[in-house]
Amino acid sequence: MLKFKINDQEVEALPEWTVLEAAREKGIHIPTLCYHEAVGPSGACRLCVVEVVEGNWSKVVISCMYPVKEGITVFTDSARVKNVRRWILEMLLAECPASKEIQTLAAEYGIKNSRFSIKNPEEQCMLCGLCVRVCREVVGVSAITTVGRGVHKVIGTPFRKPSEACVACGSCVTVCPTGAMQTRLDAVRGPVDAHKS
């Protein structure tokens, strides 16, 4: 077992664990959106950032992928960490204003309104990619993927047509942290009639 500190607590962890796993084992809260035990971490949402102090320098890392290390000190709520989370949540409020989950999480950090303009009031998806990962890693069919790059990126199917690979299992809906996949499922699997026959 490796020993290190999270905030003021002594923590023990197996060498292959991440900081997030060690924290959860100990019951220390670190917020996440794109993390799910069923799939490998991807490091997209960045809400799980923590500040790691090692010797006389510190850096902000994501706890879902940062491997534990003997002797480090992890701060889960430092000023730098809060600054990252607050800005992400404020931007997410404008990005997916229809998501109750985002609103609740933002409120925890004292953010009720966003200064940023809202492009689509109906939007719930924040492109964390959990649906894509569960479809590929757990279901094993890769019916959905991210399409496009940067600001043009969306979750979709190949050629934007209902995917023949989709088995309508609903895993993507289950793992979606914002409820966005619920409204998109029909676009992925195609009309329900097609599956009946």
Place this chain on the structure above:
Amino acid sequence: MAQSQLAEQENGMRIQSIEALDALRQDILAHQDPKRPILIVCHGTGCLANGSPKVSDALRKAIAKAGFQAKVMPGIKTTGCHGFCSRGPLVIIKPAGLFYQQVKAGDAEEIVNTTLIKGDPVERLLYRDPNTKEPIPLEKEIPFYKHQQRVILRNIGKVDPTDIHDTIAAGGYQALAKTLTTFSPEEVISVVEKSGLRGRGGAGFPTGRKWRSAVAAKQKRGGPVYLVCNGDEGDPGAFMDRTIMEGDPHAVLEGMIIGAYALGCNQGFIYVRAEYPIAIKHLIIAMDQARAMGLLGQNILGTGFNFDIQINRGAGAFVCGESTALFTSIEGRAGEPRPKYVRSVEEGLWGKPTVLNNVETWANVPIIIEKGADWYNQIGVPNSTGTKVFSLVGKVNNVGLVEVPMGIPLGKIVEKIGGGVPGGEPFKAVQTGGPSGGCIPYALKEVAVDFDSLTKAGSMMGSGGMIVMDRRDCVVDVARYFLKFLEEESCGKCLPCRLGITRMREMLDTFSQGRGNKQDLDDLMGLAEAIQDGSLCALGGSAPNPVLTTVKYFKDEYLVHIEQQRCPAGVCKDLITYHIDSEKCTGCMVCARNCPQKCISGERKNPHQIEAETCIRCGICMDSCKFEAVQVS
């Protein structure tokens, strides 16, 4: 020798030993007449676009027409970029080194008749000192070249990159022969370490240390180690790597083969952006020729060492220049980075130990081996050894590619080599390091151009772009430009980068439209910090740099935009109006003809007026006016 090495080569024979390579070089040199005039025509991308193929064709015809005797028949050689792109197409006449600029096909006969036959220079094609107007006939005397130290670019503009014999005659593959005969892999790594070479791709990681870590990882994990050359140069205004790949592809290959020997690697990859078709073509030709000669592939130089290279073309994503995104792209998936908590030297391409170095880094390796670590680390400054190639662009007289020793003052590059800003004013700032870098103001013109000093100044070395700005460039607009670029080029995987860059750009939009307030400027700093801390890869992590450095050094200019709704540089369209000074206007009608809105009125020989309501503030009138009558306020 019954049959010369050269002839054997032409029969498609592989070089079987180090001695045979040396014999071949001697043979090629023995067949060259040092007095034979050679017309070197620049076929770099810039000169090609300016019509240099027509120039070389015309010269060829003119030489044939002049009917030289076979003995003194002048030769024509097409080479990679000479660097002085703003003066192209360039023709250099060897052995004297006479330098002709802006040569057109129509000049060919005069060059042949006057210079080759009579031995006189064609006066009107010579470079002239911009101040004294005195002609400077020889390439090496021109200030643009005189203040440079061309180590990596030494063969570019001298050898024909499509003919491996030319490279071999110039000393190519000598370092490889030396490596294979005299060094153990461990000794190669030691030499590179001792040379102090740091990665030229931007971050400046010590190359020798990277190699050593990869060897350690390979021993720990077993299995193959891969070697990658990053040629996905994408910074706006940067073309160092393109020039090296186009003009001296064998230097890159030789560096990689030496690296492969040191690392015990059998497979390398060159990732080149698809927008560099000539670089790809020249690399493929070079690899084919090297393979045919036994310098690449199986049993290199008869030593039993095997190493081959594959070319991967990028698909137009800037982010694929990031090492982990590049690996994902080579593996056949969408180019998105992954966190680097486990380093690429341990888990890179297909999860195997991988050494990724930039094109220029690989091109540094042969000369280090050839001349030794002690020779190399004498160049530059202690923590940044060797030279660095920069593409000098923007508001500077001599636009082009320059190579200087590390640690040279920034102002010397701009003023001595670049010839300063047109019009003679001091420059306002120099943007170094591309979109990830920052703006360095004139007040810091003595800053040493090396890895650590530039980082200390808030910018970075980056891959070597250097954009010079004068008083007509607005820093808010420059920061907006880079954010806009990165907004389009963000892969979109992590939220701070995908959302944050757009939001930063929107905040800058409010400044340039005169809608911002001081609170926004403070908030912008907070958001910048969140993006730096929170982003997954270096694209996002360094995206705020152009904003942070411009705010640091030009806060007043931001405040003028915010408090007075004014753009001092006259760039931000919402804050400026164009008008015509009736004293200076001669009524020539040029501006009115060029105006896309047709909003300039006035009779010939009478002062014109601009109708403010329909004017879109494109500035074409100002650029087209020869009398400085169009003014901005």
